[in-house]
Amino acid sequence: MKRLALVALALLLMGGSAAAFVFFHARDSGEPMRWFRKNLWYRISTSAEPRDFPASATRAQVDEAFGAWTSTACGLVPQVRYIGASTATHATSPSRLSDEPDNVITFIGSTAQWVGAPADGGLGNSTTEIAITKISHDAKTGEIIDADIEINDGGFEFTLSDDPDPDQIDLLSMLTHEAGHYFGLDHSSDPEATMFPTHTRTGAGATQARTLAADDIDGICALYQDVPDSHYEDTGGDDGDSGNGCGAGPDGGLVWLVGLGVLGRWPFRRVARAVESAHEPDLSAGGARRRARAHDTRAR
Numbered sequence: 407m408k409r410l411a412l413v414a415l416a417l418l419l420m421g422g423s424a425a426a427f428v429f430f431h432a433r434d435s436g437e438p439m440r441w442f443r444k445n446l447w448y449r450i451s452t453s454a455e456p457r458d459f460p461a462s463a464t465r466a467q468v469d470e471a472f473g474a475w476t477s478t479a480c481g482l483v484p485q486v487r488y489i490g491a492s493t494a495t496h497a498t499s500p501s502r503l504s505d506e507p508d509n510v511i512t513f514i515g516s517t518a519q520w521v522g523a524p525a526d527g528g529l530g531n532s533t534t535e536i537a538i539t540k541i542s543h544d545a546k547t548g549e550i551i552d553a554d555i556e557i558n559d560g561g562f563e564f565t566l567s568d569d570p571d572p573d574q575i576d577l578l579s580m581l582t583h584e585a586g587h588y589f590g591l592d593h594s595s596d597p598e599a600t601m602f603p604t605h606t607r608t609g610a611g612a613t614q615a616r617t618l619a620a621d622d623i624d625g626i627c628a629l630y631q632d633v634p635d636s637h638y639e640d641t642g643g644d645d646g647d648s649g650n651g652c653g654a655g656p657d658g659g660l661v662w663l664v665g666l667g668v669l670g671r672w673p674f675r676r677v678a679r680a681v682e683s684a685h686e687p688d689l690s691a692g693g694a695r696r697r698a699r700a701h702d703t704r705a706r
């Protein structure tokens with residue numbers, strides 16, 4: 407009996423360190439939100455250049471951010487490669503599930519555009535946001551259709567330095583966190599995780615999110631187990647030209663602006679939106695595809 411009790415205690419202790427990672431979930435079905443494709447891509451917008459470092463440095467940073475995830479030992483994470491520039495000025499939204507994703511990364515240099523009302527051509531984002539990853543997904547299957555990243559370049563100073571000043575944001579940390587959203591991970595409750603929503607701005611904490619924690623790795627590997635085949639993988643190949651997106655991401659402006667970062671922390675944020683399923687027979691509309699409906703599920 408004693409041995410049994412010890413085993414039970416051991417299991418309990420193991421359970422105590424239970425996973426902290428969280429998935430996004432499809433609006434209608436609750437299925438985990440993830441890509442069904444095995445080879446993914448991204449574009450970088452040339453509509454605005456980064457203010458604080460050469461535009462030519464961006465691609466290597468983004469590749470490194472995605473690489474942190476795609477190099478995980480489980481080998482299940484889709485590969486991501488750069489396929490060219492985009493002229494998009496912000497995240498774009500696909501109108502149909504079969505639209506080719508552009509997965510564009512855009513620096514927004516104007517605070518006015520970042521926070522402006524959409525009716526006036528603004529993005530309607532919050533000044534407290536450092537960046538946003540906007541995800542479009544199939545509301546029934548959870549398949550991610552498009553994932554774009556907007557960066558609040560007008561509101562924050564980004565740096566490539568390994569030792570950022572307290573008033574700077576480590577670009578690679580931010581991109582690695584956003585890349586986690588791109589793949590379908592929500593915020594983790596593990597303070598060590600890249601997907602934890604806030605990070606300190608000083609010391610090792612300023613670049614901590616560059617390196618995945620065990621919780622991040624456990625999360626991404628669990629998310630990409632048993633992924634169904636994509637309905638759309640053969641619709642345009644990896645070199646499609648289209649470009650429509652939408653965005654969601656991390657940020658932290660206000661907190662930092664207001665209080666020397668009150669504790670020097672900056673929150674990440676993300677937005678996920680659903681696209682109405684269009685691959686299901688729609689008898690009432692003669693099979694016509696329905697227009698996508700935005701569905702924000704903001705957290706934090």
Ligand SMILES: [Zn+2]
Nearest residue numbers: 656674675676
């Ligand atoms: Zn986030």
